[in-house]
Each structure stands twice: as C-alpha cells, then as structure tokens.
Amino acid sequence: xxxxxxxxxxxxxxxxxxxxxxxxxxxxxxxxxxxxxxxxxxxxxxxxxxxxxxxxxxxxxxxxxxxxxxxxxxxxxxxxxxxxxxxxxxxxxxxxxxxxxxxxxxxxxxxxxxxxxxxxxxxxxxxxxxxxxxxxxxxxxxxxxxxxxxxxxxxxxxxxxxxxxxxxxxxxxxxxxxxxxxxxxxxxxxxxxx
Amino acid sequence: xxxxxxxxxxxxxxxxxxxxxxxxxxxxxxxxxxxxxxxxxxxxxxxxxxxxxxxxxxxxxxxxxxxxxxxxxxxxxxxxxxxxxxxxxxxxxxxxxxxxxxxxxxxxxxxxxxxxxxxxxxxxxxxxxxxxxxxxxxxxxxxxxxxxxxxxxxxxxxxxxxxxxxxxxxxxxxxxxxxxxxxxxxxxxxxxxx
Amino acid sequence: xxxxxxxxxxxxxxxxxxxxxxxxxxxxxxxxxxxxxxxxxxxxxxxxxxxxxxxxxxxxxxxxxxxxxxxxxxxxxxxxxxxxxxxxxxxxxxxxxxxxxxxxxxxxxxxxxxxxxxxxxxxxxxxxxxxxxxxxxxxxxxxxxxxxxxxxxxxxxxxxxxxxxxxxxxxxxxxxxxxxxxxxxxxxxxxxxxxxxxxxxxxxxxxxxxxxxxxxxxxxxxxxxxxxxxxx
Numbered sequence: 001x002x003x004x005x006x007x008x009x010x011x012x013x014x015x016x017x018x019x020x021x022x023x024x025x026x027x028x029x030x031x032x033x034x035x036x037x038x039x040x041x042x043x044x045x046x047x048x049x050x051x052x053x054x055x056x057x058x059x060x061x062x063x064x065x066x067x068x069x070x071x072x073x074x075x076x077x078x079x080x081x082x083x084x085x086x087x088x089x090x091x092x093x094x095x096x097x098x099x100x101x102x103x104x105x106x107x108x109x110x111x112x113x114x115x116x117x118x119x120x121x122x123x124x125x126x127x128x129x130x131x132x133x134x135x136x137x138x139x140x141x142x143x144x145x146x147x148x149x150x151x152x153x154x155x156x157x158x159x160x161x162x163x164x165x166x167x168x169x170x171x172x173x174x175x176x177x178x179x180x181x182x183x184x185x186x187x188x189x190x191x192x193x194x
Numbered sequence: 195x196x197x198x199x200x201x202x203x204x205x206x207x208x209x210x211x212x213x214x215x216x217x218x219x220x221x222x223x224x225x226x227x228x229x230x231x232x233x234x235x236x237x238x239x240x241x242x243x244x245x246x247x248x249x250x251x252x253x254x255x256x257x258x259x260x261x262x263x264x265x266x267x268x269x270x271x272x273x274x275x276x277x278x279x280x281x282x283x284x285x286x287x288x289x290x291x292x293x294x295x296x297x298x299x300x301x302x303x304x305x306x307x308x309x310x311x312x313x314x315x316x317x318x319x320x321x322x323x324x325x326x327x328x329x330x331x332x333x334x335x336x337x338x339x340x341x342x343x344x345x346x347x348x349x350x351x352x353x354x355x356x357x358x359x360x361x362x363x364x365x366x367x368x369x370x371x372x373x374x375x376x377x378x379x380x381x382x383x384x385x386x387x388x
Numbered sequence: 389x390x391x392x393x394x395x396x397x398x399x400x401x402x403x404x405x406x407x408x409x410x411x412x413x414x415x416x417x418x419x420x421x422x423x424x425x426x427x428x429x430x431x432x433x434x435x436x437x438x439x440x441x442x443x444x445x446x447x448x449x450x451x452x453x454x455x456x457x458x459x460x461x462x463x464x465x466x467x468x469x470x471x472x473x474x475x476x477x478x479x480x481x482x483x484x485x486x487x488x489x490x491x492x493x494x495x496x497x498x499x500x501x502x503x504x505x506x507x508x509x510x511x512x513x514x515x516x517x518x519x520x521x522x523x524x525x526x527x528x529x530x531x532x533x534x535x536x537x538x539x540x541x542x543x544x545x546x547x548x549x550x551x552x553x554x555x556x557x558x559x560x561x562x563x564x565x566x567x568x569x570x571x572x573x574x575x576x577x578x579x580x581x582x583x584x585x586x587x588x589x590x591x592x593x594x595x596x597x598x599x600x601x602x603x604x605x606x607x608x609x610x611x612x613x614x615x616x617x618x619x620x
Contacts, residue, residue, distance in 0.1 A: 082489070
C-alpha cells in the first residue's frame, strides 16, 4: 500500500486507473484458477506491454503477501502468475471443495515419485505397496506423472504440468531441492500439532 | 484493520489467533466457491459458537470491502456467506473461463434428476443407461446430488449447492416450477431456429 | 544338606542335572555344554555309587543326542549366507496436496436445459418403445400405472383408422372388413378389428356380419340407428 501511495500521490486519476487494473488482474486470476501468461493477463487489461502487466502483477503479489491472507499469488518460472490457496490451509478446508480431489494415497505416491525421480515403477510399488499401480495410472491420467520404457522396466518422473501446478522449477535437480524444503516445512508444521 | 487494532491492542497473541481464524474463513469461502452456512464455517474454525463465526465473518467482509478488490464477501439472507467476483468484472474476464462444470454425460444425468426429482436411482438409470451409475457417483462427490435410501431403492434429488450454482430456489417444488418455466421459455426460443 | 537331598540320586545334582531337565536344556547355548565331561563323570559316578539305573542312562543318551542336534543345527545356520544388511529406512515424503484453486466453471443453466431437452426426448422414446413392446391388453397389474398412456395411444390409433375409413368410403358408405385388411399382417388385422370395436362402441361406425358368408361389413358416416349391429 505504501509503495502505491508513494507512486501515485499526485495522480489521483492515475491511481484510480491502476486500482481498477489491479482489480482486473485479480478478477482474471480468480476466475481462471490456473496459471495465466503475461499475454493472457495483457489481453484482459487491453495492453500489449508485458512490462506493464508484470509491474502490476508484482504490485498485486506484494499486496497479497502483506495482508495475512489465506490466498497467495505466485510467479511461476515462465512468467506466469497464479492465485491459489496457501498450502498450509489445504488440510483444514479440503473437504469443502466441490470436485473430486486425489486422496492421500495417490498423493503420497506422487510425492515419492517427485522426490526420487527418475525412479523405476518397480521401486515405487516396492515402497508404496501394490495399490501404487492404481495410483500411477491415476497420476498419469491427470498428467502429473509420465512413464518411459527403459528395457524391461518403466521409469517414472513428474511432468512439466506437475512443476507448474506446484510452482516448482522444471529442472529436476532444482525441483528436488525445492521439494525437500517443502517437505521439511511440512514436517515442522505437522509435528507440534500431533 | 482499525477495528481489529482497537479490539486487540493489548493482546498480541489473541490478535494472531484471530488473524489465523480470519484466514481460515477466507480459505473456506475461497475453496468452496459457494455460500457457506454459519455451521459449515464453524466446523472449519472448530467452534460451535455461531456468534463468534458471525463476528469473524463480518470483520472479513469489512476488510474485503475496504480494499478495492475485485472480490467481495456477501451475507445472504439465510445467514450464509459467499466469496465471489463482483458482478462488474464478470464480462471482462469471462473468456478466461473455459472449463465446464461437468462433461455432457453427467450433465445430462444431472438435468434429468433436477427435472424429475425426487426420482428413484432405478428410473434414472433406466432413462440414462448404465453409465448413469458413474455419473451419480460423480454428482454425489461434487455435492450436486444427494441420495436417500427408501426401502430397497435410492431416491435422488439435487442439493442446495446445485440450486445456488444455477441460481434456483432451494425449495424443490419452487425449483421445479422455475426449471419448467425456464425450460418452456427456452424451448419456445429454440424452436424458431430449427 | 537335608535328608531329602541325600535321598535324591546323584545325577539329579549339578552338573549332571542339566541332562534331566529338558526345559532348561533347550534354553542353553549348546556350545557351553561339555557332553564328553558330563558323560564320563556320569559313568564314573554310577560305578562309584553303584546306583546303576538304565532309565537314567537312557535319558542321558537322549539329552546328549539333543545337544548334538542343537549344535549341528547351529553349524548349518552358520553355513547360510549372512542376511543382507537392512537397507536404510526409505524416506517417505508426506502427501503432496495439490494447491487448491477456485475455478469459475462455464456451465450455465442454458447448458443444463439444452441437455435436458435431449434427455426428455430420450425418456419419451423409451416410453413409446415400452408401449410397443407391451401386449395390447397389458396384464392387470400393469394396467393402472400405464392406463393413461395406453388409452391415449388407443385413441390416437382410433382417430387414424377412422380418418382412413372416411377417406376410403369417400365420406359415407360401406366397406368390407376383408378389403380393409387386405395385404396386412394377421396381427395388424386383429389390431384393426379391435379398434373397430372401440369405434363401434362410440357409435362412430357400424359393424355387421352376413350370417351366410360370415363377411363383416363396416358402415361409415351413417347414423348408428340405421346400422345393423354386429351379428354373432
């Protein structure tokens, strides 16, 4: 808020225009429920200036970060932006979601694959049990995991869609580091509660 | 914000607790995407005090109203609360919305249940074919349809969420009249085209 | 020592007692038992005390064999390759919950009604198909739920037949039943006759039969009073 005031103190009209543009961005991100590119956001704002969209998106991101909201706006690797619920709140409100979500079994299999990738299907089933075959099928159907035949075995890894969905790097090594951090944060949060 | 500060200046811990509760409310309203009752909101906050939930909801509503957001929280007449996009923004961002609620098969089954409700599952399957079992499962998971055992058969009807989604009355008889009327108007409009 | 100890045979005292207490024997590490020493001293003691007891010797033999068996089992076990070292506990990351994002959906009430239109057409076809499959006179238990539809259908067929009769006799006149059902299937002829009965009951046509030829005649567009009644 401060930043904005500084920028626009002497331009009340400009300020109002900007507020409207920020609200439009917010509206776009809210209804889409998926990452939007600068181009898509620009088309809503009726501008071709990527720079302008980027600046506005940054301001909106900061505003969201400042107010202690349950929602966050993230910038993904390839200059895409997404509005979503902060992961911390997911377990508490999951049951209000009106669409089928993956249950914790397939999600555990997914995190194992993400963490150990590239990993053989055999290994995944060994660690996660026979149900994992069904989980892998489901995860493939959802486009989160891809399998590649190597000789007699299948090697599994997560897809780019997966990385985007979680706002993670497309580079496997970097992603695994990022995931490690996520898991560590997660265990820290979980333990005191139990 | 001012109100909150006044309330909790001397209770930084209390303040933090309240911020967390407000964020939980926001999370619940965001992911549900439909009006939630005080009871539903209370279950997320793990409280049975409707008064407490109501107070928190009011504070959140005011906060949303203060920041010039594209989103608003409204209190409906039956003490339900909803987070939604302000109507002004809909036309500008509508073209980003391209995912249907349901694919055509399940939507057909839903429309039939809505029109004929309360209707036995047997009858639905008879008219819609055996795929309808899967459709009904999905519709139940999505909270659009509810089933009730009556002797040896299951009677299906639509839920309040269904009514809210399509902007219809919660009262079944009224809803059916509304649907019938809209349907007749619709058929009249459609015919000249053919 | 008390007198009871003295009465006990020597071999129930240590170290030989171990050979007589199987439950203890099984718990021992067999390598700690010196069988040769136990057996030699057992024999010497027996000679010395003169307490020769073959049952005791038998038990000693049995116990010795058991200890040897335990030793050999252990030896065989040593031959087996050592179990592979347990792999370090695999780290199982917690479930990765997908970020929740609200997404406005594009389905409107108009879509719902569009598909409803199709579904209701399907329902209607199904109903008609059912009627066609059912016998003309449904079994009594089914009459009631289907009655309206059944009667509606009869009426529709009656109108159709009446219209066709009017056309054939060009407004008013007589037509022979056999002419009416010429080249139609037997079942269709029967259906037509039943419909004629309904029409006759409504006094819209007259039916009569020539007693000699047994031919049936239908009068159309003539008042019922002038018509003959069906002759049996």
